[in-house]
Amino acid sequence: MATDSTMLDPSKFDDIDRKILSILKSDGRATNQEIARALKIAAATVSARIRRMEEAKAIRVVAAADFSAFGFNVLLSIGVEVQNRPAEAVAEDLAALSEVFGCHLVTGAKDIDLLVALHDFSDLSDFLLNKIGKIHGIRSLSPAIAVDIVKYDFDVSVLK
Amino acid sequence: MSRYQLDQLDHHIIEVLGKDARVSNRKIAAKLGVTEGTIRGRIKRLQEENYIRFTAISNPSHLGNPRLVLVGILAVQGQVRKLADRIAEMPGIRAVIVTLGRFDILAVGLFDDLESVLDVANNSILPLPGVRHVETSIVVKTLKYNSRIAKIVPSLPHDDSAPRVKPAPAKKKRGD
Numbered sequence: 001m002a003t004d005s006t007m008l009d010p011s012k013f014d015d016i017d018r019k020i021l022s023i024l025k026s027d028g029r030a031t032n033q034e035i036a037r038a039l040k041i042a043a044a045t046v047s048a049r050i051r052r053m054e055e056a057k058a059i060r061v062v063a064a065a066d067f068s069a070f071g072f073n074v075l076l077s078i079g080v081e082v083q084n085r086p087a088e089a090v091a092e093d094l095a096a097l098s099e100v101f102g103c104h105l106v107t108g109a110k111d112i113d114l115l116v117a118l119h120d121f122s123d124l125s126d127f128l129l130n131k132i133g134k135i136h137g138i139r140s141l142s143p144a145i146a147v148d149i150v151k152y153d154f155d156v157s158v159l160k
Numbered sequence: 161m162s163r164y165q166l167d168q169l170d171h172h173i174i175e176v177l178g179k180d181a182r183v184s185n186r187k188i189a190a191k192l193g194v195t196e197g198t199i200r201g202r203i204k205r206l207q208e209e210n211y212i213r214f215t216a217i218s219n220p221s222h223l224g225n226p227r228l229v230l231v232g233i234l235a236v237q238g239q240v241r242k243l244a245d246r247i248a249e250m251p252g253i254r255a256v257i258v259t260l261g262r263f264d265i266l267a268v269g270l271f272d273d274l275e276s277v278l279d280v281a282n283n284s285i286l287p288l289p290g291v292r293h294v295e296t297s298i299v300v301k302t303l304k305y306n307s308r309i310a311k312i313v314p315s316l317p318h319d320d321s322a323p324r325v326k327p328a329p330a331k332k333k334r335g336d
Contacts, residue, residue, distance in 0.1 A: 028214030063177035064310040095304035108297030144261035152311035
């Protein structure tokens, strides 16, 4: 997976890179000047280091927006069992649905784990019957409805 | 629910910053045809209301490709919330969601190796009083994951050893 030649070797991250990254994790919009001051280095160094890490696709500094900012009020985790069709093919079809924001092939009792965000429960019937229902190879769905999100801290994602 | 409703401008700002959080207010203002002060004010409000958070997303291949692991937990009712809080503190655990359905708690973790998965699932979570069942599944392939959608949980400061350059935005109640 990490064979892409454009990728920066993590060992090439030095201490300054790691310190800059650590600041950006907690405040991605800290200005170059603020970071420079905190680390006692030049602002131009900060800007060059960030650009280098971003161009190497090692990091991307973004605004993550809350589910509610998109009007999503219902969050589901659905375990999917597959039959008569390769799990990956089913997963590809599921990943293409706009309501699905996470689609993982997994080991264990289920074959696929989905994360689904809906505006409200009235969207559920269309999603289940008209969208998931049209995908072949699904044997069963085991949903869990998110009631309370205690922690949600993902700062890792495949960057394209 | 006293949160204000986002308008078109807020959505445009979120869209721009979702691609690159380091664009200057001036550039966003020019792009969206409003003043820099408006952009500054909107971003401040979006942050204060916990609609957005600025962070750096790392590529897993630069972190030694950690394993994403889903841990489903069945628990004795009445203990669920307390257990969820404890699990949230465990090493490697990135998300903890109290759910209704196939599990009572869904925890998601990133682990360097299978040994640490076992350590958290079997040695740390399973022995907790009130835990009835723990089911672990390891992600072998991610077909889709949108890291720009998140739950902004303000009440859980994470363990950053980073020197903070600015005070964190004002804390708001969790309760939506």
